[in-house]
Amino acid sequence: MSWTSLFITDANSQETVTPKPSETKKPTTSFPTSGQNSQTGAASFPTNNGNFQQNGSSFQVNAPTAQPSGNRFINDIVGVYDKNFKKINSTGYDFFEFFKMVNKGGIDNPQVYGMALEMAQSVDSSVTKDSLVTQSGQYIAQLEALHTSVSEDGTRKLTELTTNKSNETASLTTDIGSLSSQLQLITQQLNERQHSLSEIDSKYQPKIDEISEKLSANDTARNMIVSNINKVKNNIQTI
Numbered sequence: 124m125s126w127t128s129l130f131i132t133d134a135n136s137q138e139t140v141t142p143k144p145s146e147t148k149k150p151t152t153s154f155p156t157s158g159q160n161s162q163t164g165a166a167s168f169p170t171n172n173g174n175f176q177q178n179g180s181s182f183q184v185n186a187p188t189a190q191p192s193g194n195r196f197i198n199d200i201v202g203v204y205d206k207n208f209k210k211i212n213s214t215g216y217d218f219f220e221f222f223k224m225v226n227k228g229g230i231d232n233p234q235v236y237g238m239a240l241e242m243a244q245s246v247d248s249s250v251t252k253d254s255l256v257t258q259s260g261q262y263i264a265q266l267e268a269l270h271t272s273v274s275e276d277g278t279r280k281l282t283e284l285t286t287n288k289s290n291e292t293a294s295l296t297t298d299i300g301s302l303s304s305q306l307q308l309i310t311q312q313l314n315e316r317q318h319s320l321s322e323i324d325s326k327y328q329p330k331i332d333e334i335s336e337k338l339s340a341n342d343t344a345r346n347m348i349v350s351n352i353n354k355v356k357n358n359i360q361t362i
Contacts, residue, residue, distance in 0.1 A: 196333075196340040203273070204266060204344050211265050216247040218258035225355050236362045252359050259356040263349055270345040274338065281334045288327040295320045 212219040221243050228235035243250040295316055302313035 194336050194340050194343065196337045197343055200273075200337065200340040200344040201347065204269065204348050207269050208262070208266065208348065211262065213258075216243060216250060218255050218262060220246075221250070221255055222259075222262075222352065222355055225358075226351070230351055230354050230358070233358065233361070236358050240359070240362055252362060255359050256356055259352055259359075263352055266345065266348060266352075270341060273341045277334055277338045277341065281331065281338070284327060284330055284334070288323060288331075292320070292323055295323070 208219070221239060224239045224242065225235055228239065240250070240252065240255075243255075298316045299313065299320065302309050302316060306313065
């Protein structure tokens with residue numbers, strides 16, 4: 124799902140593709156999990172089964188306490204962020220690969236970071252704490268841009284629906300007042316307008332509730348991912 128399809132999908136719309144930097148061949152490597160040693164004989168890389176994985180996401184996300192319960196769109200929008208997170212992944216070894224490695228071992232496990240950095244530098248000797256911190260900021264900036272785009276699109280459509288509801292309600296109310304003064308002549312018209320007015324909430328409220336939930340899910344998804352990226356960023360600096 125692309126973010127452009129989150130709010131009232133247009134069949135003619137096309138998914139926006141985030142451009143990637145110029146490509147260089149990414150080195151192939153495998154990272155040890157709990158109970159498995161790397162070829163260099165380094166300590167095995169621990170896993171953490173306490174992480175929360177959102178709907179098949181390629182990276183695990185710890186659910187924040189602020190997550191709204193019962194938001195039916197949270198998995199979809201987390202999926203949008205996951206897809207874009209992977210799409211903006213630079214070629215070669217960078218923060219994206221480091222983030223996945225640390226996520227696998229446990230973001231809250233301090234010993235994971237030193238091991239992950241050592242393994243990263245064995246893949247690419249140019250990797251440093253400073254480069255990872257800088258790259259994490261670049262990922263956050265692009266995910267924030269995605270959040271802004273989704274928010275602006277949803278807010279515009281929510282405003283449009285709310286305005287349409289207000290205008291139609293005002294128009295129907297005016298018609299009812301006019302028809303009431305001619306009740307004997309236009310009773311049938313008056314009843315039709317009253318029926319339309321009685322259905323205004325059922326016509327608009329489901330759409331308003333849906334978009335409001337999507338906006339809430341967008342905020343939550345951003346907070347979940349950015350919070351974990353910031354946690355990794357801060358923990359890198361403690362290595």
